[in-house]
Amino acid sequence: AQSVTQPDARVTVSEGASLQLRCKYSYFGTPYLFWYVQYPRQGLQLLLKYYPGDPVVQGVNGFEAEFSKSNSSFHLRKASVHWSDWAVYFCAVSIHMGYKLTFGTGTSLLVDP
Amino acid sequence: EAAVTQSPRSKVAVTGGKVTLSCHQTNNHDYMYWYRQDTGHGLRLIHYSYVADSTEKGDIPDGYKASRPSQENFSLILELASLSQTAVYFCASSDEWWGKDTQYFGPGTRLLVL
Numbered sequence: 001a002q003s004v005t006q007p008d009a010r011v012t013v014s015e016g017a018s019l020q021l022r023c024k025y026s027y028f029g030t031p032y033l034f035w036y037v038q039y040p041r042q043g044l045q046l047l048l049k050y051y052p053g054d055p056v057v058q059g060v061n062g063f064e065a066e067f068s069k070s071n072s073s074f075h076l077r078k079a080s081v082h083w084s085d086w087a088v089y090f091c092a093v094s095i096h097m098g099y100k101l102t103f104g105t106g107t108s109l110l111v112d113p
Numbered sequence: 114e115a116a117v118t119q120s121p122r123s124k125v126a127v128t129g130g131k132v133t134l135s136c137h138q139t140n141n142h143d144y145m146y147w148y149r150q151d152t153g154h155g156l157r158l159i160h161y162s163y164v165a166d167s168t169e170k171g172d173i174p175d176g177y178k179a180s181r182p183s184q185e186n187f188s189l190i191l192e193l194a195s196l197s198q199t200a201v202y203f204c205a206s207s208d209e210w211w212g213k214d215t216q217y218f219g220p221g222t223r224l225l226v227l
Contacts, residue, residue, distance in 0.1 A: 004155075032213040043117070043203055043218035044156075051213055090155060094213065100146070100171065101216060103155035 002027040002093045006104035013081050014112045021076040021107050023065075023091030033074040034092040034101065035065055044090060050074060061085070086111045116140065117219035119204050125225045132191040134222050136204030144207045145187040146171070146216065147179060149200040156203060162187055194226045 003026045013019050025031055030052050036044040048059025055067040065076045074091060088108050092101040116139045126132045138145065144163050148156040158171030160179035168179040176198060178190040191198055201223050205216040 034215075036218075041220075043220045044205075045218070046215050049213070049215065096213070100158050100161065101156075103157075105153055105155040 002031060002095055002102050004091050004093050004102055004104035006089075006091055006107050008107050009105070010108045010110065012110040012112060015083050016080050019076075019078040019081045019085075019109070021089050021091075021109070023074045023076065023104060025072055025074060025091075025093045027093060027095060029095065030069070031093045031095055033065075033067060034094070035059065035063070035074075035076050036090045036092060036103075038088045038090065038106075040087070047076070047089075081109075081111055083111045083113060085109060117204055117206055117217050119202075119219040119222050121222060122220065123223040123225075125227060126191075126194045127227055128194060128196060130194050132194050132198075132224065132226075134189040134191075134202055134204075134224070136187045136189075136219060137185055138187075138204075138206040138217075139185065140206050140208070140217060141184070142206035142208050142217075143184065144209070144214075145181065146205045146207075147177075147187070147189045148203045148205065149173070149198075150203060150221070151200050159189065159202075196226050199224060199226045 005024045033050040035047040048057045050057045088106045090106045091104040120135045146161045147159045162168045162181040180188045201221045204219040207214045207216045
C-alpha cells in the first residue's frame with residue numbers, strides 16, 4: 001500500500017524568504033503525487049500534481065515541486081513566500097487505477113511579517 | 114469552477130444520537146468521497162461512491178454509513194454518534210478514478226460530539 005510522510009509538522013519562514021516543504025512517499029511503482037493547501041477554515045485546494053514525465057511541476061501562486069524517484073520524494077518549493085501563504089499543506093499520493101488519495105499529516109506554514 | 118457544498122458547516126451532537134452530514138456537487142462528477150480530518154492524522158477516507166445508489170467502504174468505515182441517492186448528493190450518517198467521532202469532515206468529488214484526477218473538496222463540517 002502507498003503512504004506519505006511529511007516530517008515537518010510546522011515550518012516558520014520570514015516573508016520574502018524561500019520555502020521548501022518536505023514530502024516522502026512509499027510505493028514500489030511510479031505514483032501520482034499531489035500537493036494540496038488548506039487555508040484557515042476552508043477545504044483543500046489543489047496546488048499542483050505530478051504525472052510521470054517532467055520531474056519539476058509548476059503550480060499556482062509560484063509554487064513548484066520536484067519528483068525524485070531515487071529519493072522517493074516530492075518536495076514543494078517557493079522562491080519568495082508571501083503572508084497569504086500562511087496555511088496547512090498536504091502531500092498526497094495515488095496510484096494508477098487507484099480509487100483514493102492517501103494523505104500525509106500536513107505541514108503548517110507560518111509566515112513571519 | 115468545480116463546486117462542492119456541505120451542510121451543516123458545524124454541528125454539536127449528543128453521544129448516541131444520529132447525525133447526518135450532507136454533500137452536494139455541481140461538477141457532474143461520478144466519484145464522491147467522505148474524509149475525516151484529525152490533528153496528526155491528515156485526512157482519512159471513510160466511504161466513497163462511483164455511482165448513484167452504491168457506496169464503498171474506505172479505510173475507516175466503522176461507525177459510519179453512507180448514502181448516494183443521486184449523482185449530485187452524498188450523505189454520511191452516524192447512527193450512534195460517539196465522542197471519538199468529533200472531527201472535521203470533508204466531502205470531495207472527482208471525474209475519474211484512474212488515480213491521477215484532481216479531487217475537489219467542500220469547505221468541511223465541524224462535528225463536536227458531547
